Amino acid sequence: MxxxxxxxxxxxxxxxxxxxxxxxxxxxxxxxxxxxxxxxxxxxxxxxxxxxxxxxxxxxxxxxxxxxxxxxxxxxxxxxxxxxxxxxxxxxxxxxxxxxxxxxxxxxxxxxxxxxxxxxxxxxxxxxxxxxxxxxxxxxxxxxxxxxxxxxxxxEFLLTLSILITIGGLLAVTIAMLAIHRGLAPLRSISRSLRRRSQNDLEPITADVPREVSTLVASINGLMMRMRQSIHNTQQFNADVSHQLRTPVSEIRALAELTARQCADPGARHNLHEIGRIAESAGYTVQQLLTLAKARHELVDASAMTVVDLAEICRQACTEAISRIYQRGQELEFCERETGCRIMGDSVMLRWLVQNLIENASQHAGGGQPYRGTLYVAVAYSAQTVRLRVSDDGCGVSPQQLTRLTERFFRASPGTPGSGLGLAIVNEIARAHGASMELDSPPGQGLSVTVTFPPSSAPLAGSAK
Structure with missing residues (x-):
């Protein structure tokens, strides 16, 4: 058009x-x-x-x-x-x-x-x-x-008149182009303002525009307001669903464990333990679904992000996970290669990202067998970017499976515990922070997940394409 x-x-x-x-x-x-x-x-x-x-x-x-x-x-x-x-x-x-x-x-x-x-x-x-x-x-x-x-x-008269009309036409077109350029300046200003924003920034436009453009700005602001309200309603719905599901699942798990202790029949006790295990898995899946819903990049308000230290967030996530890692017979190594690894982000969501990367490596590094090796978490600053890398020394995954690891509910090793949502959550949080995610699994060298963030001095790029 x-x-x-x-x-x-x-x-x-x-x-x-x-x-x-x-x-x-x-x-x-x-x-x-x-x-x-x-x-x-x-x-x-x-x-x-x-x-x-x-x-x-x-x-x-x-x-x-x-x-x-x-x-x-x-x-x-x-x-x-x-x-x-x-x-x-x-x-x-x-x-x-x-x-x-x-x-x-x-x-x-x-x-x-x-x-x-x-x-x-x-x-x-x-x-x-x-x-x-x-x-x-x-x-x-x-x-x-x-x-x-x-x-x-x-x-002679016609030639002179033609020259005058041509000059007048060129002047008129030039003046018209200048007038159009000046007249469209408010629209270009609005366009630049929207283009510089993250796609998650739904703050109203506050530009001073002519009366003819104010209707358009009011319509855009109205649309943003409705989108913010829709996001709020969605998040509230997710919280309500999570609360309503977690409570009965926890009750089922607790009741199954209590009944198993009082039951003398080995077969019934086994079934009760299975009910407890399934209830625990269902509770974890519900929690992951809620996390995924909150981490959806299109629902994240980028205006609420602040400058955070990614290395400190990784240190906290490793501290929270260390006891669970040791209980599984694994080790956890954290390496901060550079200082000042600061990015624009949401500290809670970034903690979810690191926790899911550690948990994914802990649960699936051994394939169908329990993993007894070391998990590596490293943060580095180089080439105007901040990189977070979580890797293991496990069996890795095949190239066919590597491309599907960020799909929801896909599991490379179905026999291991988990919900199949960990890397999907990581991918959504990375996109919400304008970061890129790279998965690498050389034969016999385990799986490596690298998330590359723009530094805090660079503008947030929005979601990754």
């Missing part, structure tokens, strides 16, 4: 071009008529001057050529002049006999177009009385001029 700028230029340039063309056509007809009338008056004046040059001697008509020559008939001196003078008997007194006769009676001066000797001519024919001795009669005079002078003058 054409832009507003091109549409405005089209609606300004097209009418102006039509007006300019109409002006040229109208000017041609007006100038042609006026120049023709002016030249015709000069022709008639030249013909009337002949009357003063004709006199009678002994009944014979003569012309005083001493004071009159053909050049005196010219209007501008750059055209060809032809004339003819004859009496009522048809005798040629002077001039060119081959000139065409007038096309009508000469009751008054008659102007007409003709040709002679290969020249297009404009001619005037008129009569005036003369006296020969005792007789009086009429003398017919025709004066014709070639049309080059008229056409040259018309072309």
């Amino acid at each position: 054409a832009s507003i700028r091109s549409r405005l230029l089209l609606w300004i340039g097209l009418p102006f071009s039509l007006v300019g063309l109409l002006t040229l056509v109208t000017s041609y007809y007006v100038l042609s008529r006026q120049i023709t009338e002016t030249f015709d008056d000069m022709l008639l004046n030249a013909a009337e001057r002949l009357e003063r040059r004709i006199y009678s001697v002994d009944g014979e008509l003569r012309i005083n050529m001493h004071y009159f020559s053909i050049s005196t008939l010219g209007s501008r001196g750059d055209g060809k002049i032809f004339y003819r003078i004859r009496d009522t008997e048809g005798n040629i007194l002077a001039g060119f006999d081959g000139l065409q006769d007038p096309p009508g009676p000469l009751d008054e001066p008659l102007f007409f177009d003709t040709r002679y000797a290969g020249n297009a001519l404009r001619a005037v024919a008129t009569t005036f009385p003369v006296v020969r001795s005792t007789r009086s009669g009429q003398i017919e005079v025709i004066v014709a001029e070639s049309t080059e002078a008229r056409e040259s003058l018309i072309n």
Whole structure:
């Protein structure tokens, strides 16, 4: 679809071009008529001057050529002049006999177009009385001029007018472009403001805009308000669902454990333990689903993010996980390679990210078997980015499985505990922080997950594509 700028230029340039063309056509007809009338008056004046040059001697008509020559008939001196003078008997007194006769009676001066000797001519024919001795009669005079002078003058006028119209058109288009540029400045300002925002920033637009644009801004702000309300409702719904589900699941687990202690039947006790295990898994899945719902990148309010120390958050997450890691026969190593690993983010969500990366490595590094190795957590600052890397020395995953690890509920080793949501949560939190996530699993070297964040001095990039 054409832009507003091109549409405005089209609606300004097209009418102006039509007006300019109409002006040229109208000017041609007006100038042609006026120049023709002016030249015709000069022709008639030249013909009337002949009357003063004709006199009678002994009944014979003569012309005083001493004071009159053909050049005196010219209007501008750059055209060809032809004339003819004859009496009522048809005798040629002077001039060119081959000139065409007038096309009508000469009751008054008659102007007409003709040709002679290969020249297009404009001619005037008129009569005036003369006296020969005792007789009086009429003398017919025709004066014709070639049309080059008229056409040259018309072309000069039209050329000058065309140049003026072209210059005026260019100036008008330039002024129109400047006016359009200035007029669209508020829209460009709003566009830049929205483009610089994270897609999760739903704060109202506060730009000072003209009255015509204020309606658009009000509509955008209204849409943002409705989206914020929708996000709030969604988050509230997630919290309500989590609360309503976690309570009965916890009660089922507690009741199953209590009943198993009081039950003497081994088969029933086994079933009760299974119920407790399933209830525990269901409770963990509910908790992960709630975390995933809260971590959805499109629901995160980027305006609430602050500058946080990623290394400190990793240290806290490792401290919380260390006892659980040791109970599983594993070790946890944390390495802070650089100081000042500060990013724009939400500390709670970033803790979820690190916790899920550690838990994912702890649960699945051994494949179908319990993992007894070391988990590595490293934070580093390099090349204007902050990198978080969590890796293990386990069996890794196949290239086919590697591309699906961030899918919800996908598990590379279905036999191990878990919900299949850990890396999906990590991916959502990374996207909400404008970070990129890379998974690598060389054969026999375990799985490595690297999350690359922009530093706090760089603008937040929004969600990763």
